[in-house]
Amino acid sequence: xxxxxxxxxxxxxxxxxxxxxxxxxxxxxxxxxxxxxxxxxxxxxxxxxxxxxxxxxxxxxxxxxxxxxxxxxxxxxxxxxxxxxxxxxxxxxxxxxxxxxxxxxxxxxxxxxxxxxxxxxxxxxxxxxxxxxxxxxxxxxxxxxxxxxxxxxxxxxxxxxxxxxxxxxxxxxxxxxxxxxxxxxxxxxxxxxxxxxxxxxxxxxxxxxxxxxxxxxxxxxxxxxxxxxxxxxxxxxxxxxxxxxxxxxxxxxxxxxxxxxxxxxxxxxxxxxxxxxxxxxxxxxxxxxxxxxxxxxxxxxxxxxxxxxxxxxxxxxxxxxxxxxxxxxxxxxxxxxxxxxxxxxxxxxxxxxxxxxxxxxxxxxxxxxxxxxxxxxxxxxxxxxxxxxxxxxxxxxxxxxxxxxxxxxxxxxx
Amino acid sequence: xxxxxxxxxxxxxxxxxxxxxxxxxxxxxxxxxxxxxxxxxxxxxxxxxxxxxxxxxxxxxxxxxxxxxxxxxxxxxxxxxxxxxxxxxxxxxxxxxxxxxxxxxxxxxxxxxxxxxxxxxxxxxxxxxxxxxxxxxxxxxxxxxxxxxxxxxxxxxxxxxxxxxxxxxxxxxxxxxxxxxxxxxxxxxxxxxxxxxxxxxxxxxxxxxxxxxxxxxxxxxxxxxxxxxxxxxxxxxxxxxxxxxxxxxxxxxxxxxxxxxxxxxxxxxxxxxxxxxxxxxxxxxxxxxxxxxxxxxxxxxxx
Numbered sequence: 001x002x003x004x005x006x007x008x009x010x011x012x013x014x015x016x017x018x019x020x021x022x023x024x025x026x027x028x029x030x031x032x033x034x035x036x037x038x039x040x041x042x043x044x045x046x047x048x049x050x051x052x053x054x055x056x057x058x059x060x061x062x063x064x065x066x067x068x069x070x071x072x073x074x075x076x077x078x079x080x081x082x083x084x085x086x087x088x089x090x091x092x093x094x095x096x097x098x099x100x101x102x103x104x105x106x107x108x109x110x111x112x113x114x115x116x117x118x119x120x121x122x123x124x125x126x127x128x129x130x131x132x133x134x135x136x137x138x139x140x141x142x143x144x145x146x147x148x149x150x151x152x153x154x155x156x157x158x159x160x161x162x163x164x165x166x167x168x169x170x171x172x173x174x175x176x177x178x179x180x181x182x183x184x185x186x187x188x189x190x191x192x193x194x195x196x197x198x199x200x201x202x203x204x205x206x207x208x209x210x211x212x213x214x215x216x217x218x219x220x221x222x223x224x225x226x227x228x229x230x231x232x233x234x235x236x237x238x239x240x241x242x243x244x245x246x247x248x249x250x251x252x253x254x255x256x257x258x259x260x261x262x263x264x265x266x267x268x269x270x271x272x273x274x275x276x277x278x279x280x281x282x283x284x285x286x287x288x289x290x291x292x293x294x295x296x297x298x299x300x301x302x303x304x305x306x307x308x309x310x311x312x313x314x315x316x317x318x319x320x321x322x323x324x325x326x327x328x329x330x331x332x333x334x335x336x337x338x339x340x341x342x343x344x345x346x347x348x349x350x351x352x353x354x355x356x357x358x359x360x361x362x363x364x365x366x367x368x369x370x371x372x373x374x375x376x377x378x379x380x381x382x383x384x385x386x387x388x389x390x391x392x393x394x395x396x397x398x399x400x401x402x403x404x405x406x407x408x409x410x411x412x413x414x
Numbered sequence: 415x416x417x418x419x420x421x422x423x424x425x426x427x428x429x430x431x432x433x434x435x436x437x438x439x440x441x442x443x444x445x446x447x448x449x450x451x452x453x454x455x456x457x458x459x460x461x462x463x464x465x466x467x468x469x470x471x472x473x474x475x476x477x478x479x480x481x482x483x484x485x486x487x488x489x490x491x492x493x494x495x496x497x498x499x500x501x502x503x504x505x506x507x508x509x510x511x512x513x514x515x516x517x518x519x520x521x522x523x524x525x526x527x528x529x530x531x532x533x534x535x536x537x538x539x540x541x542x543x544x545x546x547x548x549x550x551x552x553x554x555x556x557x558x559x560x561x562x563x564x565x566x567x568x569x570x571x572x573x574x575x576x577x578x579x580x581x582x583x584x585x586x587x588x589x590x591x592x593x594x595x596x597x598x599x600x601x602x603x604x605x606x607x608x609x610x611x612x613x614x615x616x617x618x619x620x621x622x623x624x625x626x627x628x629x630x631x632x633x634x635x636x637x638x639x640x641x642x643x644x645x646x647x648x649x650x651x652x653x654x655x656x657x658x659x660x661x662x663x664x665x666x667x668x669x670x671x672x673x674x675x676x677x678x679x680x681x682x683x684x685x686x687x688x689x690x691x692x693x694x695x696x697x698x699x700x701x702x703x704x705x706x707x708x709x710x711x712x713x714x715x716x717x
Contacts, residue, residue: 063678066463088463092463092464092466093465093466173659173661174660174661174662222568225568226573227550227551227568227570227573229570229572229573229661229662230550230572230573364463364464365463365464367463367679367680371675371680375485375664378661379662379663379665381662382573382574382575382662382663384575384662384663384665385663404461404464405461405464405467406466406467
């Protein structure tokens, strides 16, 4: 890091301007991002872009960013942010508002754009997206379940007849993934965590019904194994690819691995659908993915913005889809043959889900809010507390948190 | 002699001070400064995620918040309960192990090596192994119970709020019993074998000799072993972090883990520091009382 900082300081002396980009660069992602940074440099003579590799684990990268930006470091100029960090960084004043650059954002997936805004101002540009999907077995069912009760009945039937060992598997460990699973159940019941004005609604009847459904899936109906409370993405994938589960909630990354016949027993027998809705809700896909933002203390904000625009252009997204199988955040690309060719993934199945995408609460205190909710959800799911009691407790703590952060009173003022 | 030696003695004292100075400086820098700094931080409202709130001095507000925080109070109860249950078990098992090592005639080296091995394995590695052994799907400790019908098909240690303590306790006891055994073995070896010889002559049986001689003479070693183990158990962190992560919910979350989460995950430096200071004060208070009550009587016995 020291060497990099020194190099950056010397950069301008040689007549070249140095930009620093920081993001994940693991395996194919590294190939794509290096290639694109070089191309950007070729288009901007005198500019050299350096890739600052940060840890792949989101928590660690977040910690590093917080340290750098808290210390007002002028680099990295462009940051890859997890979709849930943007409001936090914007609220702290660590990243630049982008509206001054008059960005054209009409094409982006609405949920991703919503996660890029804080107080009606754009602070980041969606780079690639992730969607929570329901994987189902085409050899067991002719069509995906159209409603939550259809999903439950089918999952129960497969388990009770011994067709599969488990009905449905999802990520239930006490970590961020649990929030995305909860979000999809919330959507199915028409509930939410915060409303559009930022008020806490996670203790309202719809949310309680959603959590009750999740608890019943494990404890009363038994079609979700209780072990999911220790499972993250990979454990659910193992269960599903061994043929142990009829349904799985997971992200797009699992698709390629599940279609690989050398390790998967369900290759060519799977399809994806949005997590289905109950009577009062709508099909919902939790939104994940990454966004690009500009460091508030960057020495070259205009150039940094140019890099953001370059990396989020359609050609770059297509290349990223082809090499790193990451879904573009531009809607129009889903209508092109180029994307269908680039992705080893049923693009027409995904396109239908773009409108089902829902972001997690957009608030500067998201990480703490998430941690509070993870604990209370996990308490309810492991039978230590009734769903209603757990959510009332979570809501109380989240309200205290918002008040402490000075975010609650402001909502009342509005 | 006093007069003649005065100058030399003063000289030597000064030299002694200089010789001790580096060690003192290290202690100051290495432990006192961080402790004071943490204590100072604990008196501030400081949230890295909410930089617009600044870093105001809030007095004891963080400590007051802790007393109102059910997650903190239940973690406190859990931590103390864990220590009170596991330490006696470790002492009993450690004593048995020490007696075996002490009395073994054949294969002494091998027995000692086997007994001490768990202690030499890094805690995180040991904890991971225990987690896998208790795994609901593939764990070698869960499958037999299921076959015998002692637990249901869907039983999972890590999902049950009380059962989740079993892997933690097992890992901790397995890992630290050898440490207790070493301390007690050292204690056993200080007991003069002549005493045992004499008692045997007087017709005392094995049990009688153990209860009336070995145990009382071993008391200093037992007190020290118990103190070390209590202090460690009250600061329980790594095993719980690796084996259960504090779950399900927060059912197995000890104080240190909660302090870590407040500090490093929530980035609430003020509140997290207050929690860390509380852990420190708790262990410090325990050590003080332990030394006062048992330490003094120990010295008294010997005098």
